[in-house]
Amino acid sequence: MAILEIIKYPDPRLKEASQPVQAFDDALRDFVADLEETMRAGPGGVGIAAPQVGRFERIVIVDVSGMRKLPAGSSNSGRLVLINPEITEWEGMAMGREGCMSVPDYTGNVIRAEKVRFTAHDEFGELHEYACEGYEARAVQHEADHLDGMLFLDRLVSRRTDLFRRKVYQQKDKR
Amino acid sequence: MSEHWYMLTLVGRDRPGIVARITRALYEGGCHLGETSMMRLGGNFTVMMMVQYAGTAKALEQLVAGEADSLGLKLHVDRVEGGRQQAVEPDVRITVYGADRPGIVAHVTGALADAGLDILDLISDIGGSEEAPIYILHLEGRALQGIPALASALEIVKGEGVDAQLTPIETMVG
Structure with a gap:
């Protein structure tokens, strides 16, 4: 196990799309263990995506179960190792504040779906279906974005957006 | 030569292109924003x-x-302490709105300050019609005495003729 180095914006590699995982082998599981250790060593530590450590494969980990106080309205699915995740349903919208280990010393407001359903393989290659909401759903969407070369900086909304602009996002971003 | 930080303020009649012209002058003069x-x-x-x-x-x-x-802008410059990154994370967002009348901000922020609110960001707008204007106040800040204390303060304020919403901000770092 090892703590991997987090690459930080403006490193252009963070804007690259990652490739699907093909082989569910020991090498993958070793990497997942390192990625998880890196996530838990970071500030916040509720999510991480493989491209954040310079590996451009569709692997993310989310775990909100260790939070001192889980925000109201959030699901808690425990440790989620999500390989080749595909979000299939989005429902509702909520503005929330996000930061990123790859963007130190800055947080901003981002609108995300309140609930998502998605499929993903685990590190043994088994396919699972999941449903998350609230804070956990936000973490999943944030990490999944990394796999497409998207940062929360690409989704920032202005402070005045909260009350009046919610509908615009839905039209543009449900895809 | 050592660099200093200044707060530069400009106020005046709005027109397109002000920011571009001012920041160009600053850039060419060797300033960094x-x-x-x-x-x-x-x-x-x-x-x-x-x-x-x-x-x-x-x-x-x-x-x-x-x-x-x-x-036609009024210019003001002050030497200040500070630097590039001074971000403090808010943990609560409060919106207050109601029929516009003098004293809303003083009253509401007074009650919230007593309940431990440190305001980090404040924006207010006036909406509604000219005959019946609505005052809308957005606050973000830190709940130094906890969120329940602010919620209780808001309940009292709401009994006095304004509406208010309090939302905890849980920053997700991924």
């Missing part, structure tokens, strides 16, 4: 900029005085 906030307030142009500059306040004023004068 920090955090900046420009807003239209009551139809007026206002901007406050953190500016890093090696010279004196007087010299900084002279860099932009020409553009400011020709744009």
Whole structure:
């Protein structure tokens, strides 16, 4: 196990799309263990995506179960190792504040779906279906974005957006 | 030469292109910008900029005085402490709105300050019709005595004729 180095914006590699995982082998599981250790060593530590450590494969980990106080309205699915995740349903919208280990010393407001359903393989290659909401759903969407070369900086909304602009996002971003 | 931080403020009648002209003058004068906030307030142009500059306040004023004068803007420069990254994370967002009348902000923020609110960000707007204006106040801040204390304070304020919403901010770092 090892703590991997987090690459930080403006490193252009963070804007690259990652490739699907093909082989569910020991090498993958070793990497997942390192990625998880890196996530838990970071500030916040509720999510991480493989491209954040310079590996451009569709692997993310989310775990909100260790939070001192889980925000109201959030699901808690425990440790989620999500390989080749595909979000299939989005429902509702909520503005929330996000930061990123790859963007130190800055947080901003981002609108995300309140609930998502998605499929993903685990590190043994088994396919699972999941449903998350609230804070956990936000973490999943944030990490999944990394796999497409998207940062929360690409989704920032202005402070005045909260009350009046919610509908615009839905039209543009449900895809 | 060591660099200093200044707060540069400009206020005046709004028109397109002000920010471009002022920041061009600052850039060509060797300044480096920090955090900046420009807003239209009551139809007026206002901007406050953190500016890093090696010279004196007087010299900084002279860099932009020409553009400011020709744009009809009032210019003010203060030497300040601070730097590029001074972000403090808010943990609560509060929106208060109601029929506009004098004293809403003083009353509401007084009650919230007593309940431990440290305001980090405040924006207010006036909406509604001219005969029946609505005052809308957005606050973000830190709940130094916890969120329940602020929620209780808001309940009292709501009993006095304004509506209010409190939302905890849980920053997700991924």
